[in-house]
Amino acid sequence: MYRLRLLGFNCKITFDTRQLPAPPLFLGCFLMSRKMNFLSLTLLVLATLFFGSPYSSGTDPQSLDDIDTGDTAWMIVASAFVLLMTPGLAFFYGGMVNKKNVISTMLQSFVALGVISVLWVFVGFSLCFGESVGGIIGHPGTYFAFNGVGLSPNSDFAGTIPFLLFALFQLKFAVITPALITGSFAGRIRFRSYILFMVFFSLVIYPPLAHMTWHPDGLLRNWGVLDFAGGTVVHMSAGMAALAGALFLGKREEQNNEPANIPFVILGTGLLWFGWFGFNAGSAFQANTDAVIAFANTNLASATAMITWVFYERFRNRKMSALGACIGAIVGLVAITPAAGFVTMGQSIFIGFSAALISNWAIQWQRKWSIDDTLDVFPSHGVGGMVGMIMTGLLANEVGLIHGTTEVFLHHIGALLIVAVFTFFASYGLYALVNQLIPLRVRSDQEQRGLDHSQHGEKLS
Secondary structure (H helix, E strand, O other): OEEEEEOOOOEEEEEOHHHOOOHHHHHHHHHOOHHHHHHHHHHHHHHHHHHOOOOOOOOOHHHHHHOOHHHHHHHHHHHHHHHHHHHHHHHHHHHHOOHHHHHHHHHHHHOHHHHHHHHHHHHHHHHHHOOEEOOOEEOOOOOHHHOOOOOOOEOOOEOOOOHHHHHHHHHHHHHHHHHHHHHHOOOOEOHHHHHHHHHHHHHHOHHHHHHHHHOOOOHHHHHOOOOOOOHHHHHHHHHHHHHHHHHHHOOOOOOOOOOOOHHHHHHHHHHHHHHHHHHHHHHHOOOOHHHHHHHHHHHHHHHHHHHHHHHHHHHOOOOOOHHHHHHHHHHHHHHHHHHOOOOOHHHHHHHHHHHHHHHHHHHHHHHHOOOOOOOOHHHHHHHHHHHHHHHHHHHOOOOOHHHOOOHHHHHHHHHHHHHHHHHHHHHHHHHHHHHHHOOOEOOHHHHHHOHHHHHHOOOOO
């Protein structure tokens, strides 16, 4: 008989060596134990001493002349804007959950800044933008540990800014995508299990979507699919993964939907709206007219969606709520994302109007089917992203369906189906895998106490 502390379960277990836990369960305990977590981090840090390259690596002195200081300044600012969106999302989600789960929900967003930033440097960026493997995914060795990611511009991606800056801008997209998913299972997921799922998602699901859509040799890009700033890569993928998570984890035991702090939601919405200008306008990768168009369209679509949402609620004989205004604004931002640089002012207003109505209906549908997507991530981001992709294929300058061409529109419908099916089933499989390693859902008593206390030993005063 031996006594072993398996901190993956935060408990002590006495067992006979002839009755060890099943291998996947035992492996999960080992992988997420306190000592293994710290040991893994230590090894990663030490690895940077051997594999990490200086920032000058891959830098051609002659190509430094191609750097445009105006574009570089704008992209530094845009990258900072997009980083701010993740703390903004933490406030947005944190204000909408009940008081027992505010800290946990906010931390699930915030921790992505740490986990994904380190993962991105080692292999994430290479999987997304490395040498193309069949147009599906990047070769993991191309930019392993940022080797070759230097200060010279890379004309395949952004020819007037340092390649390192391009990589850091794209990092912020990779950070917020798994953070968006967390709203669907708020209040019932084990924190360590979530971190493991986030790592798997960022290695298995996000890279092929980013590569196929944005890499010059990507499959969807070569089809002519247009996604200016991530309607497919970020929002549809997060929405479908959120739906899979809500179905896999099941309903909360206590479905208390009373928001803890509406001012947090308003603050989060403001930060997200502000950051979205970097998200969309920054995706032009230059301080040029495309950035200005995307900037204007982003604001108009969000503003239209916000007022459409509250007026429609009043039309249905409901009060014009602050929560509704905030959700509407976010839906408009989501929907305009793939189309931001490809449509006119009037079309961006139409996109915001349409997305607000369709996402509102989707929320009603989801509740009718009793799907416990805690913060309605799928109707807001998944459906909003789908609306944006369809509208882009319909309205895009010169190549949209309204201009008499069908190719781009049909390819957008095909891409929508491929991304939706792949992301849903792959995410569901990852939830199942993580659940085999470490139980995803907290115990009943932990859920009743709230995740702030049971997972983090903290409480909202």
